Amino acid sequence: MSATRIHINPNILIWAIERVGKTVDEYIEENPKFQYWLDGSKLPTFKNVEQFAHKFYVPLGYMFLDNPPEETCPIPFFRSIDDKAHNINVYDTIKEMQERQEWLSDYLKKSGFDKVGYVGTFTPHDKIQSVCDRIREILNLPYNWAFGYNQIDSALKHITGRIEDCGTIVSFNSVVGFNNTRPLPVKDCRGFALIDDYAPFIFVNSKDAKVAQMFTLIHEFAHVLTGYSAGVGEAETESLSETERFCDKVAANFLVPDLLLKEEWDSGLGENYEVLSKKFKVSRFVIARRAMELGFISNARYFYCIKKWKNEALQDVAKSASGGNFYLSAIKKSSRTFLAHVNNALNRDMLLHMDAYRLTGLKGDTFHKILNSSSFV
Known part of the structure; x- marks a missing residue:
């Protein structure tokens, strides 16, 4: 007995392909028989539809809709690339984190846990220094905490533990779940924060450079203190919202405090950006930016350094987790x-x-x- 053939709206098929960043022409070139599904000359079987949905990460029920569903990113996401270039891997990661957050928040409420007291306690109109001081108070860290670690890995592990101990969940990943065929490009997603009174979540892209992960972690923790869910990929400063710029400043000032940088600068290090970067556990870009803000270097010198470094090969990119523990x-x-x-x-x-x-x-x-x-x- 021949298998039953099913009519699927061609718009659903086209939508499923385009939502993962491919074009219909590209897919037909790889799978010529797909053209028959589109023009109706030979319809797919249920098994075919099931395999197609799995291949393109589409819930099976969506395949039988009359029109494609409207999918929008659940949180504001800032990146330099066209927002219409919807990265389904980033979208699915956010949805996965939201599902975890919803469960955990409900569980903590039922278990009698208190709200996380620092969520949403600041606004982008508050003083940067006040937020930094509060973060140090929450995490119980001195100004020079990072100097106690020779390696960025150890410093990152330490401060992540402190953040989790005080009620915020932190996840480091570079793929959707455990699926290594679904990467999360840094250009699309450096990290994001999901706000909840009981279970705030932070996600950091573990494929990013370690110093960038450190900055993203504090940037997203600043989001938790402002009570504003959002994500960021590679983006120019002028394209960021007021809150994003505020969280950037908080991260930079927390990681590179004014007085501490002045002490190190005046001790003879000056523009020794490599040494300062290793001591503060941030990138050279952050050190130079703080030096310019504090008047240690001119604007022209800052932009010269930035241009020079951007033309150099990217260093300190996180290695793949494959082959490790x-x-x-x-x-x-x-x-x-x-x-x-x-x-x-x-x-x-x-x-x-x-x-x-x-x-x-x-x-x-x-x-x-x-x-x-x-x-x-």
Whole structure:
């Protein structure tokens, strides 16, 4: 018996292809028989439709709609590329983080947790220094905390732990979930923040340079303090919103405090940007910007340095996680704190195992091995 053929609205097929950044012509060149689906000369089977939906990350039910659904980014996203170039991988990552946040927020409320007290306590009209002082107070960090670490990895791990200890979930990843075929380009997404009174979330692109990850982490934490969900990719300053520019200034001032930079500058380091970058755990660009703001160098000197460095090969790009410790990588992707809450909910019979696996993106055996590993403890 021949398989039943199904008519799918051609507009749905075209939408599914274009939403991942491909063109219909490109897809037909790779799959000539697709033209038959479009013109109706030979319709797909249900199995064909199922495989097509899976290939293009489309919920199966969408394939049977009369018209394509309207998909808009759930949060403001700032990047230099055309916003119409919808990156489905970034979109799906935000939706995945939102699902985790919704569950965790509900779980924490039911469990009697208090709201995270610092969420939304500042506005972009407040003084930058006041926000920086509050961040140091929340995280219990001195001005020169970064000087205690020789390596950026150690500093990043330390401050991430402090942020998570005070109630904000931090996830580092460079792909959708654990799918290495779905990368998140840095140009499209450096990071984002999702605001919630009980479970604020920060996402940082782990493919970015480590010093850039540090800056993004504090930038997004500033978002949490302003109570404003948003994301950013590679973007020019003039294209950013008032809040984005404010969070940039907070991150720069927190990581490179005025007095501390002056002390180091006057101690003889001056324009030794490489040494200053390693001490403060930020890029040369941030050091130069702060030096210009404090009057240590002229505007002309600053722009000369920026132009010179931009023409150099990109350095300090984060290496792929492949080949490393899978357990550690999985914990960073999911967040150690989030995994702990999921595990606690399981132990209290407030979450089904199948829902735990779905929320974390981990299969049953892997999920339990991670929780029982020395890396998690």
